[in-house]
Amino acid sequence: MPARHAITNNRKREQDQRPRELPRGIHRRSITVGIYLFLAGISVAVFGQTSRYNFVNFDDDVYVYDSPAIQAGVTVKGIALAFTTPEMHDWHPLTTISHMLDCQLYGLNAGGHHATNIVLHTIAVLLLFGVLRQMTGAVWKSAIVAALFAIHPLHVESVAWVSERKDVLSAVFFMLTLCAYVCYVRAPSIGRYLIVAVIFAFGLMSKSMLVSTPIVLVFLDYWPLGRIQKSKARGQESKVSGQWSVVGGLLMEKISLLILAAGVGIVTFALQKRTAGSIPPLPFFWRAENAVMSYVLTPGKHCGRRASPFFILIQMILWQRGRLSSRLHFSSPSLVRQFLAR
Numbered sequence: 001m002p003a004r005h006a007i008t009n010n011r012k013r014e015q016d017q018r019p020r021e022l023p024r025g026i027h028r029r030s031i032t033v034g035i036y037l038f039l040a041g042i043s044v045a046v047f048g049q050t051s052r053y054n055f056v057n058f059d060d061d062v063y064v065y066d067s068p069a070i071q072a073g074v075t076v077k078g079i080a081l082a083f084t085t086p087e088m089h090d091w092h093p094l095t096t097i098s099h100m101l102d103c104q105l106y107g108l109n110a111g112g113h114h115a116t117n118i119v120l121h122t123i124a125v126l127l128l129f130g131v132l133r134q135m136t137g138a139v140w141k142s143a144i145v146a147a148l149f150a151i152h153p154l155h156v157e158s159v160a161w162v163s164e165r166k167d168v169l170s171a172v173f174f175m176l177t178l179c180a181y182v183c184y185v186r187a188p189s190i191g192r193y194l195i196v197a198v199i200f201a202f203g204l205m206s207k208s209m210l211v212s213t214p215i216v217l218v219f220l221d222y223w224p225l226g227r228i229q230k231s232k233a234r235g236q237e238s239k240v241s242g243q244w245s246v247v248g249g250l251l252m253e254k255i256s257l258l259i260l261a262a263g264v265g266i267v268t269f270a271l272q273k274r275t276a277g278s279i280p281p282l283p284f285f286w287r288a289e290n291a292v293m294s295y296v297l298t299p300g301k302h303c304g305r306r307a308s309p310f311f312i313l314i315q316m317i318l319w320q321r322g323r324l325s326s327r328l329h330f331s332s333p334s335l336v337r338q339f340l341a342r
Helices: 002-017 024-052 060-065 076-084 093-106 110-136 139-151 153-160 162-186 190-204 208-222 227-233 240-253 255-276 284-297 308-320 334-341
Strands: none
Touching: 024 110, 024 139, 024 153, 060 093, 060 162, 076 093, 093 110, 093 162, 110 139, 110 153, 110 162, 139 153, 153 162, 162 190, 162 208, 190 208, 190 255, 208 227, 208 240, 208 255, 227 240, 240 255
């Protein structure tokens, strides 16, 4: 008996001396928190320098420093103007109000306006990682996608240019719409659907580009949410025609979102048409050539440092010849600076 007690005591002592492993749940949470911190860190590290930049004389004057309504800050009159008076022939009242709020907080200190862009972009990055992780369960793959989204060169214009506030603000609402939609899919209810619709409406009031969101949600229904496959697995439909009926049902589910998108699309089209009325029409062949060359030259924006000067040079030559619309190919003020810097 004493020998058995001695062996038992030795085993207990050995177990006490072994390093205790963290529970799996705590370990996963630690990794997730670390990824969130990493994503926030790289976003601020790359774009934080823009907080030292000034305004540019390309749209920033119209949106901020030459607009008395914006400089007055958030007022009842200003909010009414944001909803009734489009800026630059675009209807994005929430973006306008965000500029008003910045002026109320920072005045015309450009660093504060840039800092808001940085914060909004960082929030969008974190939300993207969160919603991808929720939809796919793939933590590391979701982290890689979010990291690429955070520091991709195509986001430089959106974050570093105060006038592109609509891009980073709408990105936040787009990600929030996805998050709300995932919650709705997992536990459908009228309340959760209304939350999706309200957030989506906020996104449309930030930038009308979000009109395609309902179609994006249908694609997410197929993958990674797998709603079409789950419907077939439950035996609701088994034939090809039945699969299309499932897709039709998912589209009908989003009819309210499509109506919102259509309304904003009509308003945007009307405003843009009014703007185009003051611009002399270009010949058809010029417009056709512009469309073709836009598709040819767009990959240059995705190329690295070595290839992009070649595409920029082509754009400069074509623009000087007057064969392409300068509005499309000089939409970014950084384009000329980038060309001259090389």
